[in-house]
Amino acid sequence: MKIAQIAPLMESVPPRLYGGTERIVSWLTEELVAQGHDVTLFASGDSVTGATLVPCTTEAIRLSETMKEYMPYYTMMVDRVSRLSRAFDIVHFHIDMFQFPLFRGMEHKTMTTLHGRQDMPDLYPFYRAFPKMPLVSISDSQRLPVPDANFAGTVLHGLPANLHQANLNPADGGYLAFLGRISPEKRPDRAIKLARSVGMPLKIAAKVDKVDTEYFDQIIKPLLNEGSDVEFVGEVDERGKTKFLGNARALLFPIDWPEPFGLVMIEAMACGTPVLAFNHGSVPEVIDDGITGRIVGSMEEAVAALPSVLALDRRAVRARFDERFTAARMARDYVKLYQKQIDMGEGAHAGERGRIEAERSISSIMPLSDLSTGRTLLTGETKPRVS
Numbered sequence: 001m002k003i004a005q006i007a008p009l010m011e012s013v014p015p016r017l018y019g020g021t022e023r024i025v026s027w028l029t030e031e032l033v034a035q036g037h038d039v040t041l042f043a044s045g046d047s048v049t050g051a052t053l054v055p056c057t058t059e060a061i062r063l064s065e066t067m068k069e070y071m072p073y074y075t076m077m078v079d080r081v082s083r084l085s086r087a088f089d090i091v092h093f094h095i096d097m098f099q100f101p102l103f104r105g106m107e108h109k110t111m112t113t114l115h116g117r118q119d120m121p122d123l124y125p126f127y128r129a130f131p132k133m134p135l136v137s138i139s140d141s142q143r144l145p146v147p148d149a150n151f152a153g154t155v156l157h158g159l160p161a162n163l164h165q166a167n168l169n170p171a172d173g174g175y176l177a178f179l180g181r182i183s184p185e186k187r188p189d190r191a192i193k194l195a196r197s198v199g200m201p202l203k204i205a206a207k208v209d210k211v212d213t214e215y216f217d218q219i220i221k222p223l224l225n226e227g228s229d230v231e232f233v234g235e236v237d238e239r240g241k242t243k244f245l246g247n248a249r250a251l252l253f254p255i256d257w258p259e260p261f262g263l264v265m266i267e268a269m270a271c272g273t274p275v276l277a278f279n280h281g282s283v284p285e286v287i288d289d290g291i292t293g294r295i296v297g298s299m300e301e302a303v304a305a306l307p308s309v310l311a312l313d314r315r316a317v318r319a320r321f322d323e324r325f326t327a328a329r330m331a332r333d334y335v336k337l338y339q340k341q342i343d344m345g346e347g348a349h350a351g352e353r354g355r356i357e358a359e360r361s362i363s364s365i366m367p368l369s370d371l372s373t374g375r376t377l378l379t380g381e382t383k384p385r386v387s
Helices: 020-034 071-087 123-129 188-198 210-224 238-246 263-270 299-310 314-324 327-344 352-365
Strands: 002-006 038-044 052-057 090-093 110-113 135-137 151-154 176-181 202-207 230-232 250-253 275-278 293-296
Touching: 002 020, 002 071, 020 038, 020 263, 020 327, 038 071, 052 071, 090 327, 110 327, 151 327, 176 188, 176 238, 176 263, 188 202, 188 210, 188 230, 188 250, 188 299, 202 238, 210 230, 238 263, 250 263, 250 299, 263 275, 263 314, 275 299, 293 299
Parallel strands: 002 038, 002 090, 038 052, 090 110, 110 135, 135 151, 176 202, 176 250, 202 230, 250 275, 275 293
Antiparallel strands: none
C-alpha cells in the first residue's frame, strides 16, 4: 500500500523533546515501513525516518529563529500534498483541518486523525460543513462532543515495544512522577499536593509553553518553593524518559479536562510503572483499574488509592502494555481502516497512468536540494542532516 503521512510542522518527526502528535506519527510511519508498506512522510526537514521524506520546512517551526508564523508553511504543505495525492492509495493527515477544503471530492483517499480535544463549539459546524471527510478518534470519549461527525473508527495509540524497558524493582522508597506539560488542565498542582499528602517525593518532568508561563509563575512556582520534596527537572528526551518513569513508584495523572488519550500513561506502563489517574476523558479506556493503575474521582480518593497503586505487580503492568498498546497493533488497526476507506471510495483505485504521471511530477514540484534530510524523495540518497 502506498501511504502518505502528513505531520505537523511545529516539531520534527520524531520530536527532540516534547511533542506527542509528532511522536505518534513517527512510530506509526516506522512501523508501517517495517510491515512492508511504501510510506512517504511530509514533515519538517530536520525529521528522521526510514520512509521517503518530503521536507516542507527546513526545520521544526517551534525551534526556528526565522519562521515566526505557521500558517504559510502549513498552507504550502497541504497544497503540495494535494498536487501529489494521485501517487498514493491513502493520504493520512495529522494536522486537524487545514486540508479539508482542498480535498473536497477526494475524501475517499484521505483519513484525518484528530489528536486534540473536540469539546469546542466551533468544531461542530465545521465537521457538518465537510460531512464526507473521514475522521479517526484516538479514544471513544474524544468523539462525545461531536457524535455526528464522520468517524471511520477509533485507533488507540501505541509505541514501539522495545522503546522502554520495564524496571521491575525501582529503588526502595523511590518517588512519584509527573510527566507532560505544565498547564491548568494537566493539574501539576494536584500532583504536588497529593505527593505531600502521602509524604513521598515528587519529580516533575515537563515543558512550559508560552501560554502557560503565567500559570507556572503564579501557581506552580510558589508550590515548588515550599520544600525540597518536589523537584522540577524540565523536559526530558526519550532516553531520559525511560529512566525517569522506570525509577518512579507510580505516575500521577491528575488531569482536569477531557483528555483525548494521554500518551504518558502507556509510556509509564511500558516501564512497568502503574498510574494513578483522575477519571476524565480517555482514562477509563487506557487504564485497566486494579491492573495497570487506579482511577479516582477526587483528591480524597487519590490519597486513599495510592497505597494500592504502589502495590500493583509491575510485571503485569508491562504485560498489559504488550497486549494493548504497541505500535505494531496501532499500525495494523490503521491499515484496516485504510483498506476499508479505499474499498468504499468511488474510483479509489486510480489508473496506473495517473499514478506514474503524479510520481514523475514530484521532482519538478518540490526541489529537495536545499531542504532535505534523510532519504531524498526519488533517489533514496542520503544527505547530511542540517544542524
